[in-house]
Amino acid sequence: MNQITDDQDQQAFAEQVLRSEAQAVSRIRIGPAFHEAVELIIKATSRGEPGSVVVSGLGKSGLIGQKLAATFAATGTPSHFLHPTEAMHGDLGRIRRGDIVLLLSFGGSTDEVLSLGSILRQDDVPTIALTGRPDNDLSRLATVALVIGKMDEPCPLNLAPTASTTAMLALGDALALSVMRRRNFGINDFKKIHPGGTLGRQLMPVAKAMRFRIGENLPMISRHVLVEQAYAKTQVLAAAGGLRRSGAVLIIDDDGRLVGIFTDGDLRRSLIKGGSDAWHEPIEKYMTANPTTLPETALVRDAVHLVQTHRWDEIPVVDEQGKPLGLIDVQDLVALKVIES
Numbered sequence: 323m324n325q326i327t328d329d330q331d332q333q334a335f336a337e338q339v340l341r342s343e344a345q346a347v348s349r350i351r352i353g354p355a356f357h358e359a360v361e362l363i364i365k366a367t368s369r370g371e372p373g374s375v376v377v378s379g380l381g382k383s384g385l386i387g388q389k390l391a392a393t394f395a396a397t398g399t400p401s402h403f404l405h406p407t408e409a410m411h412g413d414l415g416r417i418r419r420g421d422i423v424l425l426l427s428f429g430g431s432t433d434e435v436l437s438l439g440s441i442l443r444q445d446d447v448p449t450i451a452l453t454g455r456p457d458n459d460l461s462r463l464a465t466v467a468l469v470i471g472k473m474d475e476p477c478p479l480n481l482a483p484t485a486s487t488t489a490m491l492a493l494g495d496a497l498a499l500s501v502m503r504r505r506n507f508g509i510n511d512f513k514k515i516h517p518g519g520t521l522g523r524q525l526m527p528v529a530k531a532m533r534f535r536i537g538e539n540l541p542m543i544s545r546h547v548l549v550e551q552a553y554a555k556t557q558v559l560a561a562a563g564g565l566r567r568s569g570a571v572l573i574i575d576d577d578g579r580l581v582g583i584f585t586d587g588d589l590r591r592s593l594i595k596g597g598s599d600a601w602h603e604p605i606e607k608y609m610t611a612n613p614t615t616l617p618e619t620a621l622v623r624d625a626v627h628l629v630q631t632h633r634w635d636e637i638p639v640v641d642e643q644g645k646p647l648g649l650i651d652v653q654d655l656v657a658l659k660v661i662e663s
Contacts, residue, residue, distance in 0.1 A: 339484070342476035346485035347492045349471055356497070359450045359466045363501050366422040366448065367399050374400040376417050378409065379426030380434050382483040383490065387426045390494040397502035398511055406434035414441065423449045424494075428470065428486045430458025439463045450497075452490055468493060509621075523658045524623040528639055528650055531622050531658060534568040535648040542574045542646060545581055545606035549592060552584065552605050570636040572646045573609045579644040582609035585636060615640045618647055625650045626660050 366373040375394050379387035387403055394401035404416055404423075417423065423442055427435045430453040442449050443463060451464035454473065461467035470493060473486040512525065534540040543552045552571055573582035584605055592600040592608035600608065615638045616624055628637055635652045655661045 339476040342474070343485050343488040346473055346489040350489055350493055351471075352496070355466050355468055356500075359468055359497060360500050360504055362422055362448055362450065362466060363399065363497075364504055366420060367501075368505070369420060371420060372400065373418060373420030373422060374402060375424055376402060376404050376421050377424045377426070378404045378406045378435065378438055380406055380432050382487050383426040383428060383432070383435075386487055386491050386494065387424070389491065390424065390426075390498060393495060393498045394501070397498055398505060398507035399498065399501050404438075406432075406438045409438050410434070417442070417447060419445070419447065421447060423447060424452060424497075425449055425460060425464060426452045426490060426494075427460050428454040428473075428483065428490060430455060430460035432460075436460060436463065452494060454486065468497070523660050524621065524626065526622045526658075527618075528616050528620045528622055528625050529618045529647060531625070531654055532639055532648045532650040533654055534651060536572070536646055540568055540649055541571060542578070543571050543584070543605060545573050545575060545604065545609070547605055548602055549584075549589070549605050549608065550601040553589070568636070568649055569651065570649060572638055572649065573605060574646065580613075580615065580638055580640055580646045582606060582611045583613040583636065583638055584609045613638060615644075616650065617642070622655070622658065622660055626655060629655060629661060 363375055367375065375391070377387040377391040377394070378384070384403075384405065391401045391403040402416070404413060409416075423438075425435050425439050430451070436459055439449055439451075439460060440463065448465040449463070451460045451467040452470070453460050453467060454470050455461065456467060456469045461469065470486065470489045473489060474480065475482060475484050475486060477484055509525065512521075536542055541552075541555050543555065547555075556568070556571055570583050570585040570588075572580055573584055575581045582605075588608050588610060592603075596603065596608075614628065614632075614634070616628070618639055618641055620639070625637055628634055629652055637650045639647045639650055641647055652661070
């Protein structure tokens with residue numbers, strides 16, 4: 323084979339792997355057992371002394387289990403991972419009577435997982451099996467069994483867990499997010515447990531993130547003001563405060579409500595269109611009228627969406643009356659590391 327043929331063969335194989343894993347997920351069916359599992363988790367984690375979702379599995383299933391425990395915890399359901407072998411050597415103390423345990427084993431015959439499940443059944447701790455078939459040992463042992471179904475692994479040997487682990491992860495995510503939705507876990511709840519990192523910054527109020535604020539370092543310009551007067555005003559304000567000049571000014575009507583935005587780009591276009599005469603004309607002639615705005619209650623993620631969708635560099639922030647409070651600049655978002663420069 324030449325190099326081109328080798329690459330084509332490799333591409334075809336890789337694409338087949340992706341199709342196989344996508345098909346594995348698409349074949350999963352949600353039935354009564356899934357709804358029962360959601361209710362069991364809600365019941366266990368919503369008592370006066372709420373329990374946790376303890377997740378356990380071995381090998382590749384254990385790695386999927388660790389991710390699912392993190393997903394439950396990140397979406398408002400207390401959860402942690404328990405290694406089934408360590409459970410047999412003292413870590414059973416991590417499980418409280420009010421907990422519910424999610425046991426992962428595609429084949430349903432992993433000795434360590436079955437041993438843990440047997441002990442939990444004796445202690446009347448409810449368990450949910452995430453497994454491949456309804457008639458295996460783990461399914462029979464569990465309180466509720468969530469069955470993925472038969473899987474053909476795209477591995478050339480049909481041995482390495484790939485499609486089966488993808489399907490297991492997807493079904494586990496569906497369970498965690500259904501519980502999240504069932505308990506009405508909202509944006510304010512999400513903010514409480516994601517105070518740091520990119521997620522935490524995305525949930526910051528946009529009014530807190532903006533550096534250019536009316537009355538501090540950003541002027542409001544009447545629509546009747548001449549272009550040269552508006553430009554001079556921004557230059558004087560920036561020089562007085564030793565501040566970086568904003569890339570836009572906000573234009574207001576006689577009642578103080580936002581009616582337009584005038585950016586550096588608008589300035590260039592006005593000079594191209596009107597020449598030097600543009601300096602002596604009202605700014606409303608060249609402003610971008612009725613710009614898209616963000617309310618003061620908006621979050622940084624809302625600004626990120628507008629920047630990424632429309633490629634805008636400046637977005638006005640207004641109060642309930644439509645009066646400008648400031649300007650969120652794309653560089654504000656770069657500084658927060660929520661978008662790339």
